[in-house]
Amino acid sequence: xxxxxxxxxxxxxxxxxxxxxxxxxxxxxxxxxxxxxxxxxxxxxxxxxxxxxxxxxxxxxxxxxxxxxxxxxxxxxxxxxxxxxxxxxxxxxxxxxxxxxxxxxxxxxxxx
Amino acid sequence: xxxxxxxxxxxxxxxxxxxxxxxxxxxxxxxxxxxxxxxxxxxxxxxxxxxxxxxxxxxxxxxxxxxxxxxxxxxxxxxxxxxxxxxxxxxxxxxxxxxxxxxxxxxxxxxxxxxxxxxxxxxxxxxxxxxxxxxxxxxxxxxxxxxxxxxxxxxxxxxxxxxxxxxxxxxxxxxxxxxxxxxxxxxxxxxxxxxxxxxxxxxxxxxxxxxxxxxxxxxxxxxxxxxxxxxxxxxxxxxxxxxxxxxxxxxxxxxxxxxxxxxxxxxxxxxxxxxxxxxxxxxxxxxxxxxxxxxxxxxxxxxxxxxxxxxxxxxxxxxxxxxxxxxxxxxxxxxxxxxxxxxxxxxxxxxxxxxxxxxxxxxxxxxxxxxxxxxxxxxxxxxxx
Numbered sequence: 001x002x003x004x005x006x007x008x009x010x011x012x013x014x015x016x017x018x019x020x021x022x023x024x025x026x027x028x029x030x031x032x033x034x035x036x037x038x039x040x041x042x043x044x045x046x047x048x049x050x051x052x053x054x055x056x057x058x059x060x061x062x063x064x065x066x067x068x069x070x071x072x073x074x075x076x077x078x079x080x081x082x083x084x085x086x087x088x089x090x091x092x093x094x095x096x097x098x099x100x101x102x103x104x105x106x107x108x109x110x111x112x
Numbered sequence: 113x114x115x116x117x118x119x120x121x122x123x124x125x126x127x128x129x130x131x132x133x134x135x136x137x138x139x140x141x142x143x144x145x146x147x148x149x150x151x152x153x154x155x156x157x158x159x160x161x162x163x164x165x166x167x168x169x170x171x172x173x174x175x176x177x178x179x180x181x182x183x184x185x186x187x188x189x190x191x192x193x194x195x196x197x198x199x200x201x202x203x204x205x206x207x208x209x210x211x212x213x214x215x216x217x218x219x220x221x222x223x224x225x226x227x228x229x230x231x232x233x234x235x236x237x238x239x240x241x242x243x244x245x246x247x248x249x250x251x252x253x254x255x256x257x258x259x260x261x262x263x264x265x266x267x268x269x270x271x272x273x274x275x276x277x278x279x280x281x282x283x284x285x286x287x288x289x290x291x292x293x294x295x296x297x298x299x300x301x302x303x304x305x306x307x308x309x310x311x312x313x314x315x316x317x318x319x320x321x322x323x324x325x326x327x328x329x330x331x332x333x334x335x336x337x338x339x340x341x342x343x344x345x346x347x348x349x350x351x352x353x354x355x356x357x358x359x360x361x362x363x364x365x366x367x368x369x370x371x372x373x374x375x376x377x378x379x380x381x382x383x384x385x386x387x388x389x390x391x392x393x394x395x396x397x398x399x400x401x402x403x404x405x406x407x408x409x410x411x412x413x414x415x416x417x418x419x420x421x422x423x424x425x426x427x428x429x430x431x432x433x434x435x436x437x438x439x440x441x442x443x444x445x446x447x448x449x450x451x452x453x454x455x456x457x458x459x460x461x462x463x464x465x466x467x468x469x470x471x472x473x474x475x476x477x478x479x480x481x482x483x484x485x486x487x488x489x490x491x492x493x494x495x496x497x
Contacts, residue, residue, distance in 0.1 A: 068113065069113060069114050069278060069279075069281070070281060072114075072116055072117070072279070072281075073279065073280055073281025074281065076117050076183075076185065076198070076279070076280055076281075077198075077200055077244075077280065077281065078200075079119060079183050079198075080182065080183030080198075080200075081183075081200050086119065092118070092119050092120055092121055092123075093123075095118050095119060097116045097118065099113060099116070
């Protein structure tokens with residue numbers, strides 16, 4: 001099985017940050033993890049820049065599948081149903097999705 | 113990788129609606145041409161009522177939230193984003209189907225079908241009849257932005273195939289369409305018989321010209337062709353404008369709600385009741401919701417495909433080719449695309465199901481949705497049998 005990463009960048013709707021994080025962590029990651037082929041997920045916040053502005057939040061999903069397109073189709077089919085409840089706190093216009101295919105083995109620093 | 117669908121909701125900015133309200137209060141009305149109300153184009157008494165309803169009673173936000181109850185996506189494709197409404201069907205095995213609207217309709221033509229087709233059990237039907245619906249907006253229509261080229265119906269069929277298979281993961285599916293969507297659906301069935309389980313049309317528009325050399329038209333077919341040509345007399349000027357000088361028209365459609373309404377609603381009258389003294393078979397709310405989808409998009413771009421109607425390439429089957437996938441039609445007597453005789457249909461289609469409705473016209477999804485719903489279910493049952 002090939003392993004891919006799916007990176008989803010997004011912003012909350014202004015003023016709904018708390019609901020956005022609650023929905024994303026408590027509702028959405030578990031929903032996505034029920035989709036066959038999605039094996040792990042974690043979210044990250046960009047550290048603020050000097051002027052306090054932030055790049056979008058990032059959700060990283062690890063996929064164990066032969067064809068990430070099948071995962072996309074399954075995600076799309078579930079979206080908006082009770083299997084994958086969406087949130088008004090997510091700014092849909094801000095979403096960017098990128099898939100990554102490994103081009104190297106994972107290398108780690110030598111202990112010492 | 114195939115395009116990745118991005119979740120989408122319609123959220124029109126308040127300033128766009130405020131700008132529209134301004135325009136609706138500042139209409140400059142022309143004179144009514146001498147003669148009867150519809151004789152020279154869209155009736156002024158009718159249009160005054162529609163525009164008053166639009167200004168005083170129509171609530172876009174209500175439509176927006178109604179539409180947003182369904183999953184929607186923007187899918188980045190070859191000539192720009194395609195807006196797609198998706199409704200997963202009930203049960204374990206809903207049949208995937210892609211439905212295509214035409215001009216001057218929009219996906220609003222198909223909205224009344226969504227819940228009953230996807231969830232028949234909620235309407236007294238059987239869950240075995242459920243469909244998973246994929247409803248794209250044609251390139252340049254509504255929330256599908258103007259494409260970067262004037263895309264043909266056949267190319268649009270390719271986009272739809274990619275949507276169904278690569279993007280949404282349905283390797284076998286049904287296809288339904290009307291008007292320009294009938295052309296798109298027909299090409300899709302011609303080009304992808306390996307994927308299309310069946311083709312369903314509410315008007316049959318393909319021209320099987322190449323068959324005429326071997327099989328000259330029968331008397332019945334000649335009578336139909338003559339009647340059809342006669343019915344087009346005085347009715348095709350809009351096609352010429354769309355197909356030759358769409359940019360000239362686009363400025364007024366984009367700038368004037370009443371201009372847009374007049375251009376579009378003439379067809380909703382002419383292609384349904386057609387007669388001066390009959391009420392239109394639509395409520396104002398649905399008519400205006402359809403106008404809104406055009407207004408909020410780029411109504412000029414929605415006319416671009418007509419160049420392929422004028423040169424007939426949208427409708428002319430390549431020599432020696434015929435649609436071989438099982439095809440069902442549900443035809444309506446008042447349709448401007450007049451129902452042809454069976455023999456004419458069989459020249460282009462592998463006809464396995466033919467319903468000739470007792471009433472109705474060009475917009476059955478809005479005029480008589482239940483007829484279309486029943487016919488799609490019957491066609492699907494026939495294919496599954």
